[in-house]
Amino acid sequence: MRLKEIRKAKGISQLKLAMDLNTNQNTISRYETGEREPGIVELIKIADYFNVSVDYLLERTDNPTIQK
Amino acid sequence: MRLKEIRKAKGISQLKLAMDLNTNQNTISRYETGEREPGIVELIKIADYFNVSVDYLLERTDNPTIQK
DNA sequence: TGAATATATACCATATCGGGATATTTATAT
DNA sequence: ATATAAATATCCCGATATGGTATATATTCA
Numbered sequence: 001m002r003l004k005e006i007r008k009a010k011g012i013s014q015l016k017l018a019m020d021l022n023t024n025q026n027t028i029s030r031y032e033t034g035e036r037e038p039g040i041v042e043l044i045k046i047a048d049y050f051n052v053s054v055d056y057l058l059e060r061t062d063n064p065t066i067q068k
Numbered sequence: 069m070r071l072k073e074i075r076k077a078k079g080i081s082q083l084k085l086a087m088d089l090n091t092n093q094n095t096i097s098r099y100e101t102g103e104r105e106p107g108i109v110e111l112i113k114i115a116d117y118f119n120v121s122v123d124y125l126l127e128r129t130d131n132p133t134i135q136k
Numbered sequence: 137t138g139a140a141t142a143t144a145t146a147c148c149a150t151a152t153c154g155g156g157a158t159a160t161t162t163a164t165a166t
Numbered sequence: 167a168t169a170t171a172a173a174t175a176t177c178c179c180g181a182t183a184t185g186g187t188a189t190a191t192a193t194t195c196a
Contacts, residue, residue, distance in 0.1 A: 014174065014175095015172090015173075023154075023155090024155060025175095026155075026174090027154060027155080028174090029173095030154090030175085033175070036152075037109070037152090037153095039107070039153080039183090040105045040108070043108065053121070053123050054122045054123050054128065055121050055135070060121070060134060061121075061134050061136060062136070066123055066129050067129055067131040067133060081143090082143065082144095083141085083143090094185085094188095095186080096143090097142095097145090098144085100144095101143090101144070103145090104185085105184090106184095
């Protein structure tokens with residue numbers, strides 16, 4: 001997950017992101033450390049929040065846009 | 069998940085797919101009926117198996133290719 | 137229709153998840 | 167340099183979702 005990188009680029013804290021996604025800071029932390037993986041629903045929420053493709057979030061491509 | 073559609077297009081059974089992915093036929097069935105969601109690891113395995121983007125698999129785009 | 141193949145469901149044990157609380161680390165101000 | 171605040175990581179736990187085995191149902195087709 002390229003989450004930490006993306007979040008930092010937007011300059012927001014784990015706490016803010018967590019609140020915006022209706023979850024907890026510790027949950028975000030775990031995603032970033034790789035201790036846990038989000039479910040698909042949460043994964044999509046994160047991608048949408050940052051306006052990036054899921055493939056980009058998962059480091060499967062270097063292009064953040066969704067191929068229309 | 070656009071799994072059923074993709075699998076049928078390739079003309080393979082749930083059982084064959086399951087075996088190729090080292091899982092069970094019933095697990096595939098559940099993904100297709102929507103009764104359960106795969107974890108991210110399994111999601112990526114499926115996308116790679118069919119050579120489609122995760123976004124396509126998740127019906128977030130109509131284009132199956134990964135934007136490089 | 138009967139056998140084979142394909143798909144769905146029931147049940148269960150376990151792993152994984154999210155949450156609250158807390159610890160640790162990092163930044164900031166004085 | 168130290169105190170305070172902000173940010174991030176970790177511990178513990180209950181609840182839930184997951185995958186597996188076994189089985190039922192549905193579909194294909196000879």
